[in-house]
Amino acid sequence: MGMKINAQLPLPADLKAEYPLSENIVKIKERRDREIRDIFTGRSDKFVVIVGPCSADNEDSVCEYVNRLAEVNEKVSDRLMIIPRIYTNKPRTTGEGYKGMLHQPEPDQAPDLLAGIIAIRKMHTRAIEESGLTAADEMLYPENRSYLDDILSYEAIGARSVENQQHRLTASGMDIPVGMKNPTSGDFAVMLNSVVAAQSSHTFIYRGMDVTTNGNDLAHVILRGGVDKYGTCIPNYHYEDLVRLLESYQQRDLKNPAAIVDANHSNSNKQFREQIRIVSEVLHSRNYNPELKKLVKGVMIESYLEEGCQKIDENRVYGKSITDPCLGWEDTERLIYKIAEEC
Template identity: 80%
Template sequence: MSMTINRQLPLPSELKAEYPLSPGVKALKAARDREIREVFEGESHKFLVIVGPCSADLEDAVLDYVTKLAGIQERVKEKLVLIPRVYTNKPRTTGEGYKGMLHQPSPDKAPDLLGGIIAIRKMHIRVMEECGLTSADEMLYPENRSYLDDLLSYEAVGARSVENQQHRLTASGMDIPVGMKNPTSGDLSVMLNSVQAAQASHTFLYRGCDVTTSGNPLAHTILRGGVDKYGICVPNYHYEDLMRLWELYGKRELENPAAIVDANHSNSNKKYREQIRIVSEVLHSRNYNPEVKALVKGVMIESYLEEGNQEIDCRRVYGKSITDPCLGWKDTERLLLSIAEKC
């Protein structure tokens, strides 16, 4: 094969033993998982906000951001559950560009997968220990999640991965909520097929083992907009879109019908300040119709310490995205407090 083996990486069990969780952090994780599960199961009426940088590119900046988020969580704890986006691997449409901290723990240096695996585990643990929150990440590479499966409280399957069989089968063996995004085409049936697959039991090959999963009743949809054949963004967060998804759910025997609305990506056409307006419209739709309120469990927002984005170079601004543009902290704080008032 045209492939060179650079090094043998440690097994997930070995890395977990080297960087373990304390009993207190394990208890925090169990409590957070229970709180989030209750939202998807309809036992809690709290609203989920999955919020944070497009990519977690610098550990200290991510920790500064999540520390601020933890302060807001304490203020809105009766209404909202805040889940920090600590996304450590990034899909690249053409294969070019920064692939996340998993690949490059230092964005301006060469790939280092061993260093990356260690860096992302240590960063997720710091978020839990120092901020009292547990995070969301994207399941871009299904077999890599075994290095983090004791840390995360939420995972998303992206628009480019949602039709992949291994992603769907792996999701069926997870014990936390997993959100299936609609594909870049915007096709809702593909997204719902993925949810259906993830909620079922499967037997398949995983990390060299023959495994059987029990199915994940917390698998659900994420609306992120689509792109038509002319490359024009087509949003799917409007009231009519939400009602259509409710009707499609009604035609399938799926557990815990739920949707998260991604306010960025093709819903905003990456105009990051539009996220404020989009979230406001989604909340209005929820308050207008009880069926929409029952369906839409939360929103996903991209924000960081500084607004916008920047190139990867020696003049980088601390806490500013090096991938998609994000809201800054001041706008984020106002938005989160507004959501708590309106949801």
């Protein structure tokens, strides 16, 4: 084969034993998982805000950001469910570029997967210990999620992965909400077919084992916009898009219909400040239509300590994205308070 083995990675159980969760963290996760489940099943009318960096590139800056979120959360927790985005592996359209902390715990150094899986577990654990908030991550590689499956309270499956069979089947074995993004084409049918698959039971090979899943009743959709055949962004957060999604859900026998609107990516054409306007429009649509208010459970926002983005070089700014551009903290804080008032 045209590959070489760099290292034998530890089994997830062994890594968890070496870096265990405290009893306090276990209790925090249990409580937050119950609260999040109540939102997606309709027992709670809290609005979900999944917010944080495009990529979690530095433990100190990520934890500082999450600690700031925790302070805001104390003021809005009666209305909102804030879930920090701590995304540790990143899809790359061409396969080139920074692939996340899982690959490169130091962005300007060579990949080191063993150091990476240790780094992401330590960062997620520290974030919970300091803030009391459990986080969201992206399931870019199904075989890797076992290193974090006792930590995360939400997972997303990206636009490039949502048609992949292994992602869909693995999602069916999760016990937390999993958001299935629309593919880059914007096709709603593909996205909803992924939810059908994730909500169903399957028998398949997972990490060398023959497994059968229960089906995930909290699988739902994430609208992130699409692109046409010319590469032009086509947003799908407008009122008409949400009504179309509602009708598509009504045509299918799915449990707990729910949608999260990703305000960045192809919805904003990566014009990061547009996220403020897009979130406002989504809130208006929810308040105008009671059925949409039940369906649209939250928004996803890309945000960091400093706005914009930067290259990976020796002059990097602390807390500024090295992948897609993000809102800065001041705009984010104002936006969260606005969401709490209007949701």
